[in-house]
Amino acid sequence: MDKFDLSLTLNGKSETRRVALDARLLDVLRYDFGSPGTKEGCGEGECGACCVLLDGVLVNSCLVPAFQAAGRRIETVESTPPDLLQTLNATGTSQCGACTPGVVMSIRWLLQHPEIAESVGLRAFMSGNLCRCTGYDGIIAGLEQALQSNAKKAET
Amino acid sequence: MPAGADLPRIDGLDKLAGRAAYVDDLPTPGAWHGATVRSSVPRGKIRDIHFDPAFDWNDITIVDHRDIPGPNQLKLIDVDQPVLAAGEVRHKHEPILLLAHPSVHKLRDALRAIRVDVEPLPAILDPAAPLTPDLIQYKSDNVLKHIDIRQGDPGPVFARAAHIIEGEYVTGSQEHVYLETQGMLAQWQDGRLTVRGSMQCPYYVLDALTHLFGRSRDAFRVIQSPVGGGFGGKEEYPSLLAIHAALLAEKSGAPVKMIYDRQEDMAVTTKRHPSRTRHRTALDKDGRLLAMEIDVLLDGGAYVTLSPVVLSRGCIHAAGPYFCENIHIRGEARLTNSPPYGAFRGFGAPQTIFAIERHMDVIAARIGIDPVELRRRNLVRTGQPLATGQIYKEPTDLPALMDRALDLAQYKARTQSHAEFNKSHPFLRRGIGFATFHHGAGFTGGGETYLASEVWIEGKPDGTVELQTAQTDMGQGTTTILTQVVAERLGIPTEQVRVATPDTSRVPNSGPTVASRTAMVVGKLIEQACDDLLHQLGRKSGDPEISDDIRRHASLPGKSLVGRAKYQKPASIQWDDKTYRGDAYATYSWATYVADVEVDLRTCRVRVTDFVALQEVGRVLNTTLATGQIAGGVVQGIGWALYENVVLEDGAMKNCQMTNYVIPSAGDLPPIRVVFEERPSHWGPGGAKGIGELPMDGPAPAIVNAISRAVTTTINEIPVTPELLLKATEGRGHG
Amino acid sequence: MQVHRPYTLHDALALMAATPTPTPIAGGTDLLVSWHHKPKEKLALLDLSQLGGELAAMRLTADTLELGALTTYWDVIASPEVSRAFPLLAEAARQVGAMQIQTRGTWAGNIGNGSPAADGVPVLMAYDATVVLQSTRGRREVQLDGYYTGYKKTVRLPDELIVAIQIPRRTRKAEWFEKVGARAAQTITKVGVAVVNDEKGWRVVANSVAPYVCRCRNLESALQKGQKFKSPEEIRDILKNDIAPINDMRSTAAYRETVLSRVLFYRLADKA
Incomplete structure (x- = not known):
């Protein structure tokens, strides 16, 4: 398989790796850029475990060809702020942890765009992240808590 | 922080931050990738394996059954399953060859360059199909296990019964869909074949490796990586995958990673046993159970695997939490040429509980009695026996537990308001239904005695x-709650407790992480090991400032400080494995679940609009984690009841993608109202009992009872897909 | 595998004329599904993501909405003006997969992929959309109704690119959309239908009930004549000549046909 030099900004750092031409963004994050926090759950854009922010937009990284990430900004679960992690851990958002990175990225996106929550509702918003452990209540609780903390921060 | 307080999940921050290193996340320089060549037919003779001569095979490691050093047998309950087919295949996707190469690209090409010619043989794909001699593949009748449970003598009772009610109840298979697929890494390290991966039972894997390679236990080391969900799916299958990776690592000399992608995982790994249960019940004129005849049939798939014990748990729970003097339960697990079915949360009980709890509603409707009243009259009471003769001695008043759940769900008010609503709405129908049930904690019968689990605390x-235990955390929170148990027993802060990674080179065999046994059975052993450690310090539980003593004692030159405990059967538990009489489990968890549903008669889609899960599980060790376990189990149960349809082709799963095998999403579900009734039990640490499997049992019958009422049609099969509901309600002129 | 990443439409069209004919890729939400299972030896991809400009634009004028080929579902959802002018577009967009798909998937890609279950196509067809195709040989406009000729077969010639979708603004008396899938969201349509009644008459467009997304012309003409229906079965009898549903692992022909007629019956009783 042909290779190419892929340069991108990962969690704020510019990096370049030589990667396979047919790789997906998910593959290069995990196996080339040393960022295995992002998980593969289904490989077909169904489960959302591989969610990342691409130029600030929530996407499934298993559906993004690596070459389209050239020159772009990627944020992954590894750059999640510690206070958000604490909030989510107290509410039971994670159990086995395999869907968790994608869930966390969806939550981070929603925190940046709280207006989405108002228009679609939290459960509909989270329906792109399939979880087999929590029954979603722990995830929704985490999301609610995070939105509240965010709103408080915005006030002060 | 003591038990009972909500210690946040110890492994939580690492998981939330993406730092937890699952097997495919481990940096393994020089690792090769492994892949499997499989059968494309359900049964046949392997005639030829054709390697494309145009392909360069030089640097590919190829393993077949001849490379197996010892017996070609996957050691479980039986040894009938080969790890690589030799001459004959018994199910579609059965492994035939293993390949490894450093490049995943070349490996994919190699898979395409191999053709296996198999001469098909007649296959049996329905366990109830008539047997002809050419279909027999196990003993004389393809029966993998037969179980008889007898109490009293049901036969003559039917003659004097006021009512005889019969019913047949069918449950489909179910795929685990743990979000992390199966994966193993095998490599030579320090002179030992070392296997790391996603597993529930490191010692099962060790036993399987030892048997297959014909070497001693010291030749292997098995280490559990963080596990991204198990639900039973990583109880027995990882032994096979570990062997495959180990065979490739041994032959290639390189570390070999075998990571299934979702399609392969869904297509080839174990699933829940499909079942068909028949009930024939005699009642007196007041609806008291006089006699029950129950026939349970499980599809076991192509090899024995764990079917005997799944059948056993299923049969023991088949008569429900009811008192009946005359019972005969007959169970059979039969061979088919499907990939073997295996362990799945609930382990046979969800199937038979679906049957009995649907049957109770069918009885109620047929004899014209309120289903609540019918259960109230029959729920087991102190001093009465359950089906195996186990006398009910628990502190919980089951009718009161049921009433409390029904009150929480506003059962009476909603039954009425739904009736009004259904009269007025053109196409929406609402219904409320419930199930009362129990689930045995720990291994069945003499299982715990046989396991002889051991734990150490250093x-x-x-x-x-x-x-130090072999208990694995696959998301259920083992690490956190066992930490709490230790901290509470020793009287030290939880920060001073570490839980060792399950690694067979340094933890004792405390048994598998299955059967709702970890918190209760292993937790109790941990208390005993703590007591042993305290005893060595000359202290006892409840004494203050233990940490200093530990420091002093453990620092003494040449001394080690290790508390130990080993399971010993309590004298009060009596079980006879031959007659299936006695105390099937040390204790049970008890529950009533109530489901509220809305059916759209246009689309025949069912939405669960409210769900109350009330259970008595002893003492709750950690409310957040326990609630999460129950809510997750309930949703898995909702999935099994309504959404999850394993479509079979040639006996194997055809819809093996998450796109086509539909598990519920957040948008499909109401918040699950989880409520605990706490009654500390002396069987578990700090009063805890098992909870892992219980929530899988109740949702399906509660939901289908609710649907049956909403659409006034008897539904006795799951999953209740819209297609099934359309068929069931068609011709009823809905609108 | 080859990848072309042109920066101008001119270059892109020139590449479309090359052999082997490249497969255009924008959001990748169809093409990348189960990517590692797909053979790629003979695959050439033409990445549209850097074209921007005209292809990325969404233009709402007094009489037309033009969606450039790179317009995503999310672009429509996030535009209050477009959502107001064409509510069914926003409604359908919200039901394509989940948010993570909506941010990447394009309307043009949904048309180009040609799936009979495409969720964006029924509303576009019900709004009487036109597909703008361009090649080095020139530019042409094709009615979306008429774009498909068979299962995954279209009138697009190998060297043509979908560059835009045009939707006329009209006064509408009725418009609605319903998607029936296996779960509330993130689901492939078992049966779906978009209905519009505007100055040009009724258009009823169904998906997942035929080899391609199609108009139900017999039902449309019945509606045109002002026919009222007494039961879903009456609608089903008319639909028999409009649709050809199949059994597959997601559903059954009987289910698709029955549910489509029931959904139509109750909706028409409600809104017509």
């Missing part, structure tokens, strides 16, 4: 302790 010179 004091360290810095005053901390390390808990």
